[in-house]
Amino acid sequence: MTIATTLDRPLIGVPTELARGRGGGGPAPKRIVVAYGFWIFILSDVIMFSALFAAYAVLSSNTAGGPTGAELFNLRNVFIETICLLVSSYTCGIGVLSAERGQPTLFLVFAIFTFALGAAFLVIEGTEFARMVQMGAGPSRSAFLSAFFTLVGTHGVHVASGLVALVYLVAQVIVNGLRPTVLRRLLCWSLFWHALDIVWVGVFTLVYLMGGHL
């Protein structure tokens, strides 16, 4: 089968070699290419986090006579943070889905939920950090705390920049409507937000829950 014949009629049940993006059926659609590139970026971001996780795993027992994780962490707050981020990941997914289906109002409602839950996460995390610094357990107290603030703080900065990007995207949806460009940006943003939740699974497991058991 030549390329010309495949273009004459819709591609139905064609073998993989003739599909788009595999050489036979022409280039992949732009949103596939864009999202794949963003996926590569997310994986590189995860690799950066892996270095911070490794640093934390290596340094977590070096408390230099200072407070240990078991003494500092409030697991009830961590649980609330986890649920906030998880539900915001859900509303983000549903919101982008509504946008893809051409329902801007529904998207805006879910975007507001997502923003509120992400902001709640940051407020709880910020309060915890402030409390720890106030009781003399700041990043300069021990190697354990330096690694802790670097890892959890980097994740927090990612969440904060995700919220800024969300505001920017909501403005684009309001001004430009659900154009293909805007939809592609929304798709990339939702990948970023889901990835942050995956990183947080690692954070709450390794840092908060395993802290008392290692």
Added chain:
Amino acid sequence: MSNPDHVFDDRTPGVEEHEPTASYLSYTVGLGLAIVATIASFIVAQTNLLWPPGIPVGLIVLALAQIGVHLVFFLHLGSGSDSTNNILALAFGVLVVFLVIAGSVWIIANLNTNMMSMPAQ
């Protein structure tokens, strides 16, 4: 994927291109499973439900399960031929993450074991 009109095409993570009606359900199922895994890990960490020396292993298993739930239900990474590229990129990322974390922990634990004892702490 039993649809005979299915066109093989590359797929982005995060989108179920060919099964749009299943998506709300997929997110909701994913949310339910992820909440169950989260609650389970908090319970395991704070009780003696598991044999205490096995708690870290149990927590790691629950975390991996939850990450799997996120990848499948939120990012819609499947085993179909249309997400091969995404899965391959993910596999390489996981390999690098494993090398960085396991390698660092291994090397530093080895150095700690072989370190001469300090004169005064």
